[in-house]
Amino acid sequence: MDVIEFVECSIGRWRSQRSGHSLAMSHFEEVRSTIDIVSLPTNATEVIELCKSNGVDISQAISPFQMSWKGESDWDESETLEGSCILVPIPDKDNLKKGKLLRSQGYAETIPAAGEYYITEDGTFILNTEYDHAAAEERIWFGTPNVRFRASFIKTSDSNGVLTASFSSEIRSLSTEEKSASIINN
Amino acid sequence: MDVIEFVECSIGRWRSQRSGHSLAMSHFEEVRSTIDIVSLPTNATEVIELCKSNGVDISQAISPFQMSWKGESDWDESETLEGSCILVPIPDKDNLKKGKLLRSQGYAETIPAAGEYYITEDGTFILNTEYDHAAAEERIWFGTPNVRFRASFIKTSDSNGVLTASFSSEIRSLSTEEKSASIINN
Numbered sequence: 164m165d166v167i168e169f170v171e172c173s174i175g176r177w178r179s180q181r182s183g184h185s186l187a188m189s190h191f192e193e194v195r196s197t198i199d200i201v202s203l204p205t206n207a208t209e210v211i212e213l214c215k216s217n218g219v220d221i222s223q224a225i226s227p228f229q230m231s232w233k234g235e236s237d238w239d240e241s242e243t244l245e246g247s248c249i250l251v252p253i254p255d256k257d258n259l260k261k262g263k264l265l266r267s268q269g270y271a272e273t274i275p276a277a278g279e280y281y282i283t284e285d286g287t288f289i290l291n292t293e294y295d296h297a298a299a300e301e302r303i304w305f306g307t308p309n310v311r312f313r314a315s316f317i318k319t320s321d322s323n324g325v326l327t328a329s330f331s332s333e334i335r336s337l338s339t340e341e342k343s344a345s346i347i348n349n
Numbered sequence: 350m351d352v353i354e355f356v357e358c359s360i361g362r363w364r365s366q367r368s369g370h371s372l373a374m375s376h377f378e379e380v381r382s383t384i385d386i387v388s389l390p391t392n393a394t395e396v397i398e399l400c401k402s403n404g405v406d407i408s409q410a411i412s413p414f415q416m417s418w419k420g421e422s423d424w425d426e427s428e429t430l431e432g433s434c435i436l437v438p439i440p441d442k443d444n445l446k447k448g449k450l451l452r453s454q455g456y457a458e459t460i461p462a463a464g465e466y467y468i469t470e471d472g473t474f475i476l477n478t479e480y481d482h483a484a485a486e487e488r489i490w491f492g493t494p495n496v497r498f499r500a501s502f503i504k505t506s507d508s509n510g511v512l513t514a515s516f517s518s519e520i521r522s523l524s525t526e527e528k529s530a531s532i533i534n535n
């Protein structure tokens with residue numbers, strides 16, 4: 164699996180269950196959300212701007228996409244978690260399995276971030292992102308073509324080093340008949 | 350990382366937070382537990398018996414170990430989840446990164462099970478187990494030497510195919526001073 168195939172497999176609407184683990188405090192958080200992943204043309208204004216602000220030539224951009232989410236946490240049920248970001252893979256020369264991933268907004272901090280990705284032999288997408296005061300590792304893989312998993316791990320670099328991990332199970336949203344057939348058979 | 354190193358890194362006491370996701374029902378389960386992983390000599394009676402019952406020559410067994418757990422679920426707080434099993438890696442000839450893993454008890458069904466394991470280039474231990482009516486995939490990797498993650502995915506093969514996923518964050522139990530130093534610095 165290379166980054167083009169990986170993005171293709173991810174396009175669609177996903178129903179997500181996410182568990183957050185605050186490791187030091189042994190706390191749990193539960194979030195249910197809907198995630199939409201849509202592909203973008205490489206000449207979309209946002210893609211061009213993200214490449215520019217990262218000093219990357221637009222011709223290197225492959226399979227850019229937008230991810231939007233809307234969810235509810237059990238920590239604050241009155242609050243709706245909502246957002247979206249643009250992601251642009253910049254593969255290494257002659258190797259689509261490895262490169263940079265530009266993002267208009269990171270997970271650990273709400274500023275733009277560029278991470279380093281690689282795709283392992285078993286098709287797991289691994290993304291490492293260094294922030295000013297934290298480092299994040301995210302792993303994404305498919306259980307079936309319609310079930311996607313994401314595990315992430317964030318550690319802060321200051322002396323109060325907070326560790327959090329989270330895990331999302333994501334099921335592709337299909338019509339009711341398609342859903343029962345495809346989840347069971349794939 | 351090969352299976353000998355992987356078992357060595359796993360030996361110890363772990364404080365675990367596990368989230369279970371019932372995908373069809375979109376339910377969450379939270380379990381806190383303590384896990385002890387201890388190495389066993391290859392000539393331990395339980396190891397010899399497990400090899401025998403699987404028709405495996407004891408000379409092929411590498412780094413056998415015992416895993417015990419004691420936990421509490423938010424689904425039934427009065428119930429204590431407790432158990433233990435013996436695990437015996439049987440690597441392929443000349444390849445410690447791939448082989449069988451014999452277990453005295455499986456996760457999806459409480460009968461003995463043998464799974465197929467391999468360790469990826471990034472050090473993730475992936476275990477696939479086929480049961481009579483289900484298939485399980487488990488992935489284990491280290492965030493730091495003292496933080497271990499386990500993600501598992503079970504699908505049943507009957508027409509009511511229930512999908513469950515679970516994710517555990519495990520922190521090595523150390524003395525208080527060791528803990529603050531090692532979790533932050535590793």
